[in-house]
Amino acid sequence: xxxxxxxxxxxxAKPGMDGHDRGAKVVARALRDAGMEVVYTGLRQTxxxxxxAAVQEDVDAxxxxxxxxxxxxxxxxxxxxxxxxxxxDIIVFGGGIIPDQDLPQLEELGVGRVFTPGASTEDAAGxxxxxxxQRWQAxxxx
Numbered sequence: 001x002x003x004x005x006x007x008x009x010x011x012x013a014k015p016g017m018d019g020h021d022r023g024a025k026v027v028a029r030a031l032r033d034a035g036m037e038v039v040y041t042g043l044r045q046t047x048x049x050x051x052x053a054a055v056q057e058d059v060d061a062x063x064x065x066x067x068x069x070x071x072x073x074x075x076x077x078x079x080x081x082x083x084x085x086x087x088x089d090i091i092v093f094g095g096g097i098i099p100d101q102d103l104p105q106l107e108e109l110g111v112g113r114v115f116t117p118g119a120s121t122e123d124a125a126g127x128x129x130x131x132x133x134q135r136w137q138a139x140x141x142x
Contacts, residue, residue, distance in 0.1 A: 005137070006037040006136070006141075007035060007036060007037050007101045008035075008037070008060050008063070008128055008132045009036070009037045009038075009057065009058065009059040009060050009061075010028075010038050010039070010059060010060065010061045010063060010128060011038075011039045011040075011050070011053055011057060011061070011062045011063070012024050012027060012028045012031075012038060012039070012040045012041070012043065012044060012055045012064070012065065013040075013041040013042070013043065013045050013050040013053070013062060013063070013064055014042065014043045014044065014064075014065050014066075015045050015046070015047060015050060015064055015066060015070075015074040015078070015110050016044065016045075016066070016068050016074060017044060017068065017091075018043075018044075018066065018068040018070075018071050019042055019044075020067050021065070022041075023065055023095060024040065024063075024065035024069075024095075026121065026122060027063060027065070027095060027115075027121060028033050028040045028112065028116050029126045030041070030121030030122075030125065031121070031124065031125055031128065032096070032120075034122075034125035034129075036116055036125070036128065036131070039053065039057050039140050040090050042054055043076065045100065047074055047077035047078045047081055048081060050062065050064070050078055051078060051081040051082055051121055053086065054082075054090055055087050059090060060090065060128075060136075061090060061091040061092070061093060061112075061128055061131070061132060062078065062082075062089060062090055062091070062093075062137065063092075063093050063094065063095065063124075064078065064092070064093075064094040064095075065094070065095050065096050066094060066095075066096040066097070066098065066120055067096045069097070069102045071096065071098050071102065071106075072096065072102060072105065072106070075092070075106055075109055075111055076109055077092065077114070078092060079092060079109045080131065081110070081111050089135060089136060089139065091112050091115045091128070091131050091132060092110065092111050092112060093112045093114065093115070093124070093127065093128070093131075094106070094113075094114045094115070095114065095115040095116070095119070095124070096116070096138060097116070097117065098114050098116055100116075106142070112127070112131055112142060113131075
């Protein structure tokens with residue numbers, strides 16, 4: 001399948017006990033409307049559940065929505081599990097209430113981008129198109 005014909009596959013997940021998923025659903029819908037295939041895992045997912053779903057669904061990217069303040073824990077855990085499963089090529093991005101001072105640490109972990117309140121869904125879709133296309137080109141896919 002040619003790269004331009006291939007659809008980006010994204011998993012949107014809500015880790016932990018945070019029960020607020022409106023933002024995650026808005027992002028999932030916007031990415032779908034932008035032509036991507038989106039898998040939404042629902043609420044209260046563990047890092048292991050998220051990574052297992054991502055591998056099983058053969059996604060290009062994982063988006064974590066974290067409002068609980070436990071973002072460092074969940075991103076760290078997801079990144080470690082992806083590495084353990086040999087799936088560290090899956091792009092990880094996030095959104096939610098994440099303090100600016102934590103952004104450099106998330107970048108060091110390998111998180112591609114974090115979208116905080118007020119970010120546009122168009123920015124998220126554009127970021128994914130660019131990042132996933134670069135991933136496909138680097139892997140000789142498409």
